[in-house]
Amino acid sequence: xxxxxxxxxxxxxxxxxxxxxxxxxxxxxxxxxxxxxxxxxxxxxxxxxxxxxxxxxxxxxxxxxxxxxxxxxxxxxxxxxxxxxxxxxxxxxxxxxxxxxxxxxxxxxxxxxxxxxxxxxxxxxxxxxxxxxxxxxxxxxxxxxxxxxxxxxxxxxxxxxxxxxxxxxxxxxxxxxxxxxxxxxxxxxxxxxxxxxxxxxxxxxxxxxxxxxxxxxxxxxxxxxxxxxxxxxxxxxxxxxxxxxxxxxxxxxxxx
Amino acid sequence: xxxxxxxxxxxxxxxxxxxxxxxxxxxxxxxxxxxxxxxxxxxxxxxxxxxxxxxxxxxxxxxxxxxxxxxxxxxxxxxxxxxxxxxxxxxxxxxxxxxxxxxxxxxxxxxxxxxxxxxxxxxxxxxxxxxxxxxxxxxxxxxxxxxxxxxxxxxxxxxxxxxxxxxxxxxxxxxxxxxxxxxxxxxxxxxxxxxxxxxxxxxxxxxxxxxxxxxxxxxxxxxxxxxxxxxxxxx
Ligand SMILES: [Zn+2]
Numbered sequence: 001x002x003x004x005x006x007x008x009x010x011x012x013x014x015x016x017x018x019x020x021x022x023x024x025x026x027x028x029x030x031x032x033x034x035x036x037x038x039x040x041x042x043x044x045x046x047x048x049x050x051x052x053x054x055x056x057x058x059x060x061x062x063x064x065x066x067x068x069x070x071x072x073x074x075x076x077x078x079x080x081x082x083x084x085x086x087x088x089x090x091x092x093x094x095x096x097x098x099x100x101x102x103x104x105x106x107x108x109x110x111x112x113x114x115x116x117x118x119x120x121x122x123x124x125x126x127x128x129x130x131x132x133x134x135x136x137x138x139x140x141x142x143x144x145x146x147x148x149x150x151x152x153x154x155x156x157x158x159x160x161x162x163x164x165x166x167x168x169x170x171x172x173x174x175x176x177x178x179x180x181x182x183x184x185x186x187x188x189x190x191x192x193x194x195x196x197x198x199x200x201x202x203x204x205x206x207x208x209x210x211x212x213x214x215x216x217x218x219x220x221x222x223x224x225x226x227x228x229x230x231x232x233x234x235x236x237x238x239x240x241x242x243x244x245x246x247x248x249x250x251x252x253x254x255x256x
Numbered sequence: 257x258x259x260x261x262x263x264x265x266x267x268x269x270x271x272x273x274x275x276x277x278x279x280x281x282x283x284x285x286x287x288x289x290x291x292x293x294x295x296x297x298x299x300x301x302x303x304x305x306x307x308x309x310x311x312x313x314x315x316x317x318x319x320x321x322x323x324x325x326x327x328x329x330x331x332x333x334x335x336x337x338x339x340x341x342x343x344x345x346x347x348x349x350x351x352x353x354x355x356x357x358x359x360x361x362x363x364x365x366x367x368x369x370x371x372x373x374x375x376x377x378x379x380x381x382x383x384x385x386x387x388x389x390x391x392x393x394x395x396x397x398x399x400x401x402x403x404x405x406x407x408x409x410x411x412x413x414x415x416x417x418x419x420x421x422x423x424x425x426x427x428x429x430x431x432x433x434x435x436x437x438x439x440x441x442x443x444x445x446x447x448x449x450x451x452x453x454x455x456x457x458x459x460x461x462x463x464x465x466x467x468x469x470x471x472x473x474x475x476x477x478x479x480x481x482x483x484x485x486x487x488x489x490x491x
Contacts, residue, residue: 141483246467
């Protein structure tokens, strides 16, 4: 609500302030528009997405300054803009959802023939730097859906059902962190991780193994723990079991 | 077909001999153990280098259930594809008869059948679709005197029943999880696959497949390059 009134946008988009925001700026966006700034530093898209979702389509197409500028806000959940002698801080606790192709032509790893060279594929995915990848908790592949599949009524979970599951897990987390100033696993600070992400003995072993063999960064290690905590919450399991940690490992994206 | 015949022949008391390779060999050994039978795997390398590595659990299960691993090589010798024709020769040597399930023109199965013929062992083939890549190989085997059979009883009626073994308790291969990993391995052998494709081909719960892929990744069998999995090249 507050962010919108600063921008003077409330009057144009009144209904938005009552629900969580969903922002999807175009990939040609400037750093100032994304992160905030200007003569009288105004909030950018990331702050407009505060407590909501920031959706970035075609992630590698973003300007480098914009991409790299996302590092601090993703980490701190707020952004500090320094302009002359003024320093303004805006909150930006958003869920980042981004999309990208597997390669420039889009067919790598699908039934269709990919026409890209290994070098092209590497260059394309390298646009997303390691530190950014490390800050993305979950990556999942989504494939082109052929017409025959679209009309075949494949049984999938309804959105209502999924919403129920998400709400359940959110409740579990809210309850767990009720004495702290955050509410979700994603916001779990490093100093609390050991206390709340308790591993069953076997999962401890697997994670240690993965840490060495897959050469995980500390950040990636923590991220896997948090994602595993959420998967365990879906199972209503007090401890993080083997299967939770293994599933969490599969969602990480390796930096090339 | 490999499963059906291995299962029926095992139940009739036959010992199944194969080469521990991925694919038909694995199915033949595995099914035999699951029926409580005894099976022999002839290796293309020494005992310390079970090849392929994924089938180490299978090799162990074979021995544990009173079967045999046979090797003509020193224990420390690596498996080498150059050894495989010689390995196939031993397969037919220790067998009463050879059943060919699939036979590409230059396949190991055909080589084994060739040796069997030299050694005066019976060679059986089953019908393969005319348009399959095996049809030609099957035809060649028939021309050389192989017998086409349609059911396992046709094999049983032509064998010496003195060599039959009694069944023991069926083995629930504790490592059914490995057989799933085996399936994933087979899929990736063709080319790299996206997770979605693997999930479609495996027809198992996505979470379970993701867990398996993580295990294989930690073990260094596969690598995950941006949600696309491929076999990791051995250094
Ligand atoms: Zn491509």
